[in-house]
Every structure is written in C-alpha cells, then in structure tokens.
Amino acid sequence: MRQVIFGGANSxxxxxxxxxxxxxxxxxxxxxAVIMKxxxxxxxxxxxxxxxxxxxxxxxxxxxxxxxxSANPYxxxxxxxxxxxxxxxxxxxxxxxxxxPFVRRLKEAPGKDICLMGGGELARPLFDAGLIDRVGLNIHxxxxxxxxxxxHAMSRQxxxxxxxxxxxxxxxVYVNYRxxxx
Amino acid sequence: MRQVIFGGANSxxxxxxxxxxxxxxxxxxxxxAVIMKxxxxxxxxxxxxxxxxxxxxxxxxxxxxxxxxSANPYxxxxxxxxxxxxxxxxxxxxxxxxxxPFVRRLKEAPGKDICLMGGGELARPLFDAGLIDRVGLNIHxxxxxxxxxxxHAMSRQxxxxxxxxxxxxxxxVYVNYRxxxx
Numbered sequence: 516m517r518q519v520i521f522g523g524a525n526s527x528x529x530x531x532x533x534x535x536x537x538x539x540x541x542x543x544x545x546x547x548a549v550i551m552k553x554x555x556x557x558x559x560x561x562x563x564x565x566x567x568x569x570x571x572x573x574x575x576x577x578x579x580x581x582x583x584x585s586a587n588p589y590x591x592x593x594x595x596x597x598x599x600x601x602x603x604x605x606x607x608x609x610x611x612x613x614x615x616p617f618v619r620r621l622k623e624a625p626g627k628d629i630c631l632m633g634g635g636e637l638a639r640p641l642f643d644a645g646l647i648d649r650v651g652l653n654i655h656x657x658x659x660x661x662x663x664x665x666x667h668a669m670s671r672q673x674x675x676x677x678x679x680x681x682x683x684x685x686x687x688v689y690v691n692y693r694x695x696x697x
Numbered sequence: 698m699r700q701v702i703f704g705g706a707n708s709x710x711x712x713x714x715x716x717x718x719x720x721x722x723x724x725x726x727x728x729x730a731v732i733m734k735x736x737x738x739x740x741x742x743x744x745x746x747x748x749x750x751x752x753x754x755x756x757x758x759x760x761x762x763x764x765x766x767s768a769n770p771y772x773x774x775x776x777x778x779x780x781x782x783x784x785x786x787x788x789x790x791x792x793x794x795x796x797x798p799f800v801r802r803l804k805e806a807p808g809k810d811i812c813l814m815g816g817g818e819l820a821r822p823l824f825d826a827g828l829i830d831r832v833g834l835n836i837h838x839x840x841x842x843x844x845x846x847x848x849h850a851m852s853r854q855x856x857x858x859x860x861x862x863x864x865x866x867x868x869x870v871y872v873n874y875r876x877x878x879x
Contacts, residue, residue: 527832527834527848527857527872527874528711528847528848529710529711529848560745625780646723650840652709652711654872655859656856656858656859656874657853657854657855657856657857658824658832658848658851658854658855658857660851660852660853660854660855661850661851661852664712665710665713666709666840668842668869669842669843670839670842671842672722672839672840672841672842673839673840673842674711674838674839675838675839675840675868676838676868677838677864677868677869677870680863680864680870681862682781682859682862683719686857686858686859686874687859688862688870688872690836690870692709692838692868
C-alpha cells in the first residue's frame with residue numbers, strides 16, 4: 516500500500532514556522548537538497564491543509580520571484596488541499612470531505628507514496644487514525660521560542676522506529692522514522 | 698566561567714514526561730549511561746524547580762526501591778531547588794530569590810559546570826537572560842501526544858551550534874549544542 520510521509524524542517528523546539536508563518540530561519544544546503552530529491556522521487560501526491568497551501572503559494576522562490584498565485588505550488592505531483600472554505604482552484608483539488616476517510620481511500624488507490632506537507636493540524640487526525648507511515652525531520656539548530664507547531668496534542672502515543680540519523684551540514688540533523696502501527 | 702547545561706531525555710514531540718509526570722517511556726541503555734557519566738563528571742551543581750525536585754525525589758530506582766523522600770535526589774553534587782513555597786529540607790538548598798540573578802552569581806562563583814534538571818519552566822527565564830550555555834537531548838523515538846514540555850514559549854530566538862549528533866541505541870538520538878550568545 517502507498518505510504519504517507521510526514522515531515523519537513525523544524526526548529527529544535529518543534530516549530531515549522533514563526534508565528535506569522537515566516538521561515539527565514541531555514542538553512543538550505545546540499546544535504547537537504549539530496550534528501551528532498553530522494554523523497555520527491557518516491558511520491559506522486561501531496562496533501563495539505565489550507566494554511567500550508569496558502570503559505571506554499573505565496574512563498575518566494577530563491578530568486579525572489581513569487582510563484583503564480585493560482586498554480587499548484589508543487590508542480591509535477593497531484594496536490595490535494597483540505598478546506599471547507601476555499602473555492603475550486605486551477606492546478607489543485609480542493610477536498611471538502613473528512614480527511615481520514617479520504618486519505619484511507621487514497622492510500623488504497625494505486626500510486627506512489629503520499630507526502631503530507633506542513634503543519635500538524637492535518638497530521639493530528641491522521642496520526643490518530645494510524646494513517647501516517649513515516650516521519651522525517653530536518654532539525655535546525657535554533658530555538659524559535661514561538662511559532663507554528665510541527666506536532667499538536669494527540670489522543671494517543673505514537674511509537675516510532677529510527678531508520679536514519681545524521682548531520683547534514685550547517686548544524687542541521689536529519690532524522691527519519693518508521694511509524695510502528697499497532 | 699562555569700557553564701549551565703540544559704537537557705535530558707525527550708520525546709520527538711518535545712515532552713520530558715507524560716501529563717502526570719510519568720517517564721515510563723524512557724529507554725535506558727549503555728549509550729545513555731556513557732553520556733550521563735560524561736556529563737556528570739563535568740558538573741558539581743544541579744539546579745531545578747520544585748516540580749522537578751518533587752518528581753526526582755519520588756522516582757523509583759530500577760530495582761523498584763524508592764529513594765528516601767527527604768534526601769538530595771542527586772547525591773554527590775550541590776542541589777539548589779527554586780521554590781517560594783517549599784520549607785527548608787535536608788540535603789538540598791531551597792532558593793526563594795529570583796532565579797536569574799541567583800544563577801548569574803552562581804556562574805561567577807568558582808566550581809565545575811551546573812546542570813539544569815528537568816523542565817522548561819525554569820529554563821525559559823534563563824534562556825531569555827542568556828545564562829544557558831549548552832543544550833543536550835536524548836531524543837526518544839516516540840510521539841507522546843501530550844505531556845510536560847521541554848521548551849516553553851520564549852520572548853526571543855536562541856541560536857545553537859551543533860557539536861555532536863549520533864544514534865545511541867534503541868532508536869534514541871543524542872544531540873549536543875552550544876548556545877550562541879549574542
């Protein structure tokens with residue numbers, strides 16, 4: 516079955532962005548690029564919540580240009596955005612159904628793996644339902660002190676198995692876990 | 698000057714204990730023992746808040762016996778407990794002064810390094826005041842979902858420099874950082 520991968524870059528105090536959504540503290544380097552390329556080769560689908568979608572749409576590219584506001588922020592993969600309020604948009608599919616049954620069906624459909632982008636608000640019900648299979652983090656050497664949490668409170672403990680752990684440059688640590696399904 | 702070391706074992710979602718204080722999820726192994734022995738050799742003083750003190754006093758030893766309720770939970774080192782409500786107790790020194798000026802004076806006094814035990818409630822004002830010099834964590838392969846946070850909200854960002862990162866067995870990852878003082 517397709518796997519759902521959750522993760523991204525975080526601060527040591529487990530924020531994925533500042534309170535206003537800024538990610539100016541991120542360190543992008545060859546180590547992170549190699550990992551992202553590897554992850555990207557295993558997936559064909561991205562799922563995200565509205566806030567992550569809107570943040571991804573507005574992110575400046577490294578050259579300072581902004582992406583087109585209405586395009587799929589992750590070109591080349593199928594992008595699903597969970598929102599009950601967003602209108603239909605070109606390039607992505609807006610999902611107004613409940614996230615858990617939708618992702619369960621998505622995992623049973625044929626395809627490559629599925630990447631859950633962004634925040635823990637969407638991850639929480641999916642962890643609770645046992646639908647997340649892997650967690651990968653690029654832990655940055657900073658305590659932001661406040662921000663958007665990677666992990667939200669959950670109703671149960673999730674056990675993990677460490678598969679990989681290594682420094683990837685600029686003080687960043689890559690950790691990769693398999694979720695132990697009970 | 699003496700350094701203040703903050704850290705301990707945490708879950709990947711950055712809790713140091715369950716909501717009721719239990720640490721039954723901790724994995725104790727030779728890797729952790731070697732690190733603890735090394736840290737212990739560099740310090741002669743422990744500082745902690747009331748909750749950590751009370752939790753440490755009541756912790757069961759591996760053989761199931763409980764430590765004496767009134768003794769210093771960290772024998773062999775000088776233990777300071779910050780509390781405005783605890784009565785004087787044998788084996789430890791109860792500090793009713795503000796934590797920041799007290800720790801500033803402590804760092805200027807002669808001695809080995811100082812270990813800040815337990816939770817982020819005491820760490821927060823000390824990070825804010827620039828008095829913490831090192832952060833070491835034994836990141837456990839588990840998402841607890843809820844608990845006592847290692848890091849609380851802070852008024853400013855704390856930059857870190859990674860000094861060490863390695864798996865230490867049983868899925869645990871040891872990370873050790875130097876705080877960048879501004």
